[in-house]
Amino acid sequence: MKRFKRRARLCIACLALSTTTSAEAQKLVTPGYLFNSDPTCREIGGRFYLFTTQDPFTAQFQRDNTFFRGMYAYHALSTSDFDQWVDHGSILTGRDVTWNAGGALWDGDAGIPYRGRYYAYAPFRVNAKGEQNYGRFQLGAFVADRLDGPYRDVFGAPMKGVDGKPVEALSPYVVNGDDGSPYLLWGSGDTEKHEVWMARLNPDMTSLAQKPRRLSVPGRDACGNLEYFESPMLLKTGGRWVLTYVAYKDAKGPGCDAKGSYVRYTSAAGMFGPFDREAPRTLIYPSPGGQESTQQGMCTYRGESYLAYHVPYDDVTPYADHHRQVAVTRLRILPGGSFAPVHPETDEGVGTPGVARLTLDAFGSRREAAEFHARTGATGEAGLAGEFQMKMKPGGYLIFRSMDFGDGAGAFRAEVSAETPTIRSAILEVRLENAAGPVVATVVVSPTGGRTRYAVRDVPLRRPVSGLHDLALVARGTGGDAEGHLFNITWFSFARAGTRAPR
Known part of the structure; x- marks a missing residue:
């Protein structure tokens, strides 16, 4: 998701009108306007909802995002046809927590329905703003009466594990297990570590019911590149549990993957793995340039599978290498259970190619x-x-x-x-x-x-x-x-x- 210098890529769009990108087939959700990243998605009430973090802020008002400390708001967007999108505004912000010492809100998830309410999980930086690093993150639990917020901090403090210690986490994601219970999956909240953890949630959806288990995930590839980097996400298909994640490849010589950020996947018989026994495959290839970040969100809508991901935004300002925008495409499952790979530079997305119309919800909470x-x-x-x-x-x-x-x-x-x-x-x-x-x-x-x-x-x-x-x-x-x-x-x-x- 983070920690890679971005490279420029041209995107010309006219907001709220039919838009067509000039050099590529890429179809973005908010072309030429709102920056968004780290998507998750789900079907709610017959609409496709997209939940994203926000790089600061828009193509019209770009601001420094060094170490991604400028990420402030969490947005909800929705559509029924992938051409007409609605931006529901900020549903959760850095001002909504008192323990956000580092001034950064990274990749979380929201709009999770349960017993008439909606839940969100979001990581906030807890080490000081002045430290020149990506830092450490602890996880907050949030609840709202409406899926588009506002979301309220349940504890006024980070979530605690069964040992009473704050949950250190990034990329939280709720998945239903084979037993029907909700489980919280996450990556390490220490950005120097590359670990995956999971634990069953209590019925209150805001606390862990058990001690987290660390999952066995791919470490390094044959070229010495880091395989699992961040952003774990689980889904079950064809009777197996598939773990998708972000990998970072740094060119090491002939026969090695090109440098860049990839979304990769592997599978296991059970949801706790181990996931390091099967050779990983690529779901999303890097955008041209090799150093951009990417991150995945997967869901079903009207019986079809979809994949959301972000790509770098192109501009000539000093901040262009720290801003991204989200695209949505079909997740195509091939015979045998593998996924059709996505190449961002040629992906036309879903809906009408080149068409993206965005309206702003006047009744968004913020x-x-x-x-x-x-x-x-x-x-x-x-x-x-x-x-x-x-x-x-x-x-x-x-x-x-x-x-x-x-x-x-x-x-x-x-x-x-x-x-x-x-x-x-x-x-x-x-x-x-x-x-x-x-x-x-x-x-x-x-x-x-x-x-x-x-x-x-x-x-x-x-x-x-x-x-x-x-x-x-x-x-x-x-x-x-x-x-x-x-x-x-x-x-x-x-x-x-x-x-x-x-x-």
């Missing part, structure tokens, strides 16, 4: 201000725990394309801060279509006592808003700081008409 499509008079600034707030000047605005208000929104919520005590008549206007469009809400912003002393403001809409619209958030007022900034906004959301406030 829409990051940094996820704008266009801006004027708005400057990005780091917040408390990896998020970025947008510092707004008078007349400055943020534009968000193709926001879906469904049958009707009735209220607006935003998190703001204002460190300058001299601001006067400061307001945030909520407008439709563009910065000069009709005003549907006005938020009064007063000094909060600091740039990260946040306040959440709720206001009703002047009239219900339904259907698909572009959205503009416009700042007004006087008396800003030396650069003219009035106030800051970190996130916003809408509530459906007839409800008191956004959930």
Whole structure:
């Protein structure tokens, strides 16, 4: 998933319209816009749901991601046809935990349904931000009443094992065993180690019922390259348990695999393996260039098997080597139980080749201000725990394309801060279509006592808003700081008409 320098690759797209990549057949979920990585997927309520981490943040607002410490939010996206996608916004963020000492949220899983609620498992870095390494991660358990969040930290601390110690983990994944019980599978949370662990979950879905067992997995290949690297995932097919994982190959000479990051797999008769008795095979080959990362998510939807994976995003900015976007393709099972390999540079994906339309769910629990499509008079600034707030000047605005208000929104919520005590008549206007469009809400912003002393403001809409619209958030007022900034906004959301406030 991490720890490889990325190489540029061209992707030209027009968001919310039919899009076609120029140099390749690659079909991305959010082309030219939102960065996303480390996908997991599942069918829920007749829709295909994709859950991803987010590199910061979009093609329009790229920020440094050294050691992947900039990964802040966990997103949910869904589709019914693989052409029309909905981004449900941030469902879990670094601000949602108190023990996130290292300011990084890495690869987890969410939207796991159980007894009317939804569960998520996410690893957060626990060693200090200042340490120049990838670090160590402990696992949190989260629960929500809706699959698109918000997810609540169950313990206010990392999950504990039966020995009372925090669970050190990356890449958590829930799989149902032969006995029908849910099991939690994960890779080592120490990025210097390459181990796989698994334990049965208790019926509460938030604690382990047994001491974890370490699985035997492939170590090094004949060329001395690291075989199992990270990201274990189990599925059962053809009566056998298949372990997929990320391997990293570093060219060692003639007859060896080309340098790069691979998704590989092997199988065993039981879910606990051992998985190091059968020669591994390749499921996903590296993207051109050889040093990009990849990671897999697998699920079934309407009786068919699918594979989600991320590829590097191409741009000319200094941060291009740390940003990725997700693609979805079919997982083709061949006679004998092997998988048809995927070559990202020629994979057309599923749905209509080259077509990807994205709308933004107005009712997502949190829409990051940094996820704008266009801006004027708005400057990005780091917040408390990896998020970025947008510092707004008078007349400055943020534009968000193709926001879906469904049958009707009735209220607006935003998190703001204002460190300058001299601001006067400061307001945030909520407008439709563009910065000069009709005003549907006005938020009064007063000094909060600091740039990260946040306040959440709720206001009703002047009239219900339904259907698909572009959205503009416009700042007004006087008396800003030396650069003219009035106030800051970190996130916003809408509530459906007839409800008191956004959930």
